[in-house]
Amino acid sequence: MxxxxxxxxxxxxxxxxxxxxxxxxxxxxxxxxxxxxxxxQHTTIDTYSRALYVKVDGRPAVARTILQARIEGWYHPLPWVGKDIDEVSCPAHLKAVAGATETCTARAGSERVSIPVRVIKVEGDPATPRVTWKFER
Structure with missing residues (x-):
């Protein structure tokens, strides 16, 4: 050739x-x-379920254990994008009030990361509302 x-x-x-x-x-x-x-990156729950129902200052709130579980499950759904986290910790329950915020933390490798959480919508009966909240990556 x-x-x-x-x-x-x-x-x-x-x-x-x-x-x-x-x-x-x-x-x-x-x-x-x-x-x-x-x-x-948001989730909606009905707070009237016994497992999800807690009160903060006499008002319904999303239990911090629910926040922690949902964040850990949804924070890193695409393995090739973002950080893989574990040990999610939320210091308090999230009040069922539009605009309410909380900051959770998680471990990503050897560092701690902050994960802001915010209620974006509250619907239904004020005693047993349907709460939609989201977290930031």
């Missing part, structure tokens, strides 16, 4: 390989973007 033809074949292979890697990276980026868009 002539030298030029062999060079062209190697060059074609290299261009194809680089192009293939670029296409795979683009597809991976699009898939990650689409999955992250579906990654709902």
């Amino acid at each position: 002539p030298q030029n033809q062999e060079y062209e074949m190697q060059r074609g292979f290299l261009v194809g390989a680089v192009g293939g890697v670029a296409v795979m990276a683009a597809v991976g980026g699009v898939v990650t973007f689409l999955l992250a868009g579906k990654d709902v």
Whole structure:
């Protein structure tokens, strides 16, 4: 095989390989973007369930154990994006009042990270509301 033809074949292979890697990276980026868009970082609970019902200052609140479990389960649903966390700890229950905030913490490797939590909507009977809250990554 002539030298030029062999060079062209190697060059074609290299261009194809680089192009293939670029296409795979683009597809991976699009898939990650689409999955992250579906990654709902909020949750709605009905506080009238005995397991979820607590009171703070005489008002319904989301139990901190529920906050901790939901954050740990939802914080890192895409293994190739973000931090993997454990040991989530919330210092208090989250009041069932729109705009109420709390800051939970978690361990990510050897460091502690802060996770702000905020109630975004409260619906229904004030004594047994339906609470929608979200956390920030």
